[in-house]
Amino acid sequence: MLIIFGGLPGSGKTTIARALAQRLSAIHVRVDTIEQAIRASGVADDVGPAGYIVAYGIAGDNLALGRTVIADSVNPLQITRVSWLSVAQAAGVTAVEVEVVCSDEAEHRKRVETRVTDVEGFVKPTWQEVSERAYDEWHGPIVIDTASKTVEAAVDELVVRLNGG
Template sequence: MLIIFGGLPGSGKTTIARALADRLNAVHVRVDTIEQAIRASGIADDAGPAGYIVAYGIAGDNLTLGRTVIADSVNPLRITRSAWLSVAQAAGVTAAEVEVVCSDKAEHRKRAETRLTDVEGLVKPTWQEISERTYDEWHGAIVIDTASNTVDAVLDELVSRLKSLDAMNE
């Protein structure tokens, strides 16, 4: 299965994606890490679409090995979401789209402004940049709200919904 995460920076998506990867023993593919590696290489100051394209390849390789893959990125545009779905289709696996939101704007802002980076050299966006970011509406995604739930509670709900989706596609 390819589990396609998306959500604005600071919504909790990487926290949830990592925890889900750990629980499912899945491969975690994080676009932030790939994009920062491209910038650090000196090849380009702006990773542009290259980070996503590299992530699609890594995800596809792991899916063909029979692994569950968690794709972790902001995924703000329909075109990137469609590309992830194409990766799953090419590998012949089920795809699940998961949009992570933090419905409490004050909490979301606090998280965005106080979180530390765990990717060397990665500069996190400001709250203003997050608020003004182009972000296309999702259709058909599992929506997970991290505003007032623990990571374990979110994971329990998400795993249950993923199992239902997987059962429907068998």
């Protein structure tokens, strides 16, 4: 299975994606980590679509091995969402899309402004950059609102929904 996460920075998607990966013993593929590694290599400061393209390849390799993969990225555009679905289709596995939101704007802003990076050299976006970011409307994914939900409750809800509940 390919579980495709998306959501604005600070919504809680990486925290939930990691916890779900641990719960399911799944592979966690994080585009932020890949993009920062490309920057750190000195090949490019502006990685463009490279991080996503690398992530698609890593996900595909692990799906081919029969592993469940959790794709963790902002996934802001319809084209990236379609590309993730194509990865699942090529591997012959089920794809499930999960959008993580934080409906409490004050809480979301606090998270963006106070979180510490865990990827060396990665510069987190400002609240202004997050709030002005291009983000296509998404139709049909599972939506998890982290505004008043613990990580454990969000993961429990996802596990139930992934199992058809």
